[in-house]
Amino acid sequence: MKGKLFGIGVGPGDPELITVKAVNVLKEVAVVCVPQAMPGKPSLALKIAQDYLSEDIEILELVLPMTENQDELERAWQDAGLKILEQLEKGKNVAFLTLGDPSIYSTYSYVSKVIKRMAPYIEIETIPGITSFSLAAARAGVPLVEKDESLIILPVGDRQILLDSLIGESNVVLMKISRDFDFVVDALENSERMDNAFLVSRCGQKEEKILKNIGNLKGQKIDYMSLIISKNQGEEL
Amino acid sequence: MKGKLFGIGVGPGDPELITVKAVNVLKEVAVVCVPQAMPGKPSLALKIAQDYLSEDIEILELVLPMTENQDELERAWQDAGLKILEQLEKGKNVAFLTLGDPSIYSTYSYVSKVIKRMAPYIEIETIPGITSFSLAAARAGVPLVEKDESLIILPVGDRQILLDSLIGESNVVLMKISRDFDFVVDALENSERMDNAFLVSRCGQKEEKILKNIGNLKGQKIDYMSLIISKNQGEEL
Known part of the structure; x- marks a missing residue:
């Protein structure tokens, strides 16, 4: 057998x-x-x-x-x-x-x-297993989606697709952000999502970091096991 | 304390x-x-x-x-x-x-x-917990997202938002589909996503059903604990 x-x-x-x-x-x-x-x-x-x-x-x-x-x-x-x-x-x-x-x-x-x-x-x-973004939301104490909201999970790659995803009403999880981090920062800023965004690195590991002032990280090298959760709504972070 | x-x-x-x-x-x-x-x-x-x-x-x-x-x-x-x-x-x-x-x-x-x-x-x-859509994908033996693909999680509500989400290249998980099921069927058909879509009801429960010919269900009452995974790419289902 x-x-x-x-x-x-x-x-x-x-x-x-x-x-x-x-x-x-x-x-x-x-x-x-x-x-x-x-x-x-x-x-x-x-x-x-x-x-x-x-x-x-x-x-x-x-x-x-x-x-x-x-x-x-x-x-x-x-x-x-x-x-x-x-x-x-x-x-x-x-x-x-x-x-x-x-x-x-x-x-x-x-x-x-x-x-x-x-x-x-x-x-x-x-x-199935627990996803990094479910844990990231749990650790930050912020829901990913409520009511009739939608959620987009998007690996950073094509810049236009990234910009388009931030225009809408969805909550967005950005993965593989270290590939083009400074562009991501600018995109969040320009779409007025910076205040409702946070970055989580090495979630669930002992090196875990949760950072709320993403703009300050521009120009730095970001750990490749990092993601950003961008809430569209006025959630208190 | x-x-x-x-x-x-x-x-x-x-x-x-x-x-x-x-x-x-x-x-x-x-x-x-x-x-x-x-x-x-x-x-x-x-x-x-x-x-x-x-x-x-x-x-x-x-x-x-x-x-x-x-x-x-x-x-x-x-x-x-x-x-x-x-x-x-x-x-x-x-x-x-x-x-x-x-x-x-x-x-x-x-x-x-x-x-x-x-x-x-x-x-x-x-x-955090295992989501219904992660289990649904696992049970059907189909990945939700690969490489640089994106994923949209969308509860059925606004019809235009539903139609827009199906136009793009993303893989889509439709939740709360029983609210407007026949419209969902037509939308999948019109966006040529029907062949790469499947419906999962009561995932992980003993009444679990995985159905691949969603068009045949039009006009039927759908269990409210159901979702549809719509793969954009030519995945063999």
Whole structure:
């Protein structure tokens, strides 16, 4: 019998912010896969899950580089998929760890697609996780959305899309802000959203920072694990 | 010493999809508050949390009617806030249960504001939960967002806002779809998003349904705990 693949969201950083279901699955699987930007680099996802793993669990490190090169990425996903499939074919149950939620900007979604394509007979179960933006809102004591408000989750990339998203009435979560931080600051300023915005870095980790005067950070290097929540309404921050 | 208020997300329905942190807090508090649409109505949030509560815990039912009448709502929030504050003033720690995540369309955000205003000295901690849309995506095996894609979370209300949100390149989660379901179906059809959309009802509960041919449901009454995920890209569903 083939093994089953679990995609597991371990949450944003605090080991207590993992679900009971994830803990139960992690105790049962034979292999846990840990995505790594480069070989030997310590994994935050593994650190979060560490206390919930059985002692004899096999750790499978998968190198998934942080690159914009599509060919390189696809090769890495393919390699990772093959390594996981090898374990599944042996009948071992495998958990793939992912920070936050596996449905939101996760490498797991690409790797699981490779496996689905190569081996459609493999059973796959995805276990959702707490997103960084839910925790950021909770830590700041500010709701993300109320009543009939809408929410836009947007990674910073195309500048015009960013500007358009700030014009509307939506609450906005900006991800990957370190890519173009000074432009983001100006955009918040120009759309009169600065007073209702705050920045959260390394949410749920011991280095967590919540900063309300974002304008002062212009010109500084921002930790890549940072996001901005921009409330449209006159919420007291 | 005053008690502390915890806003706790219990997740979308499956009791295993609660966080370890929520479980730990629920075992320690003296009082658990359960929002109810009407007196005596069984509470799904309480059912999810039930197994994690200590035997001698005090249950405080708070009637928070599902109405669009703003005056009635504000009176109910005020009443609920006063009842909770009474417990906190006695030095009891209180947990307020909320389905899904407390930051996303939760009554908790209004009630906690009342308490903050009346008693700013009270310590409040919000514990995030798994959202219904993260679980819906996980159950369907489809990512919500990848790469530089954006995500719009939108409760169905204003028809023009709905139409505008479907024109763009974003992935869209439509909430509260039962309010205007046939219009939603037509809007998905006209924006050529029907093939990449699916509907999830009662996600994580035993009545869970995942339906891919949404057009066939036109004219039917839709369970109010339903949402639609509309993927913009040619994802295989």
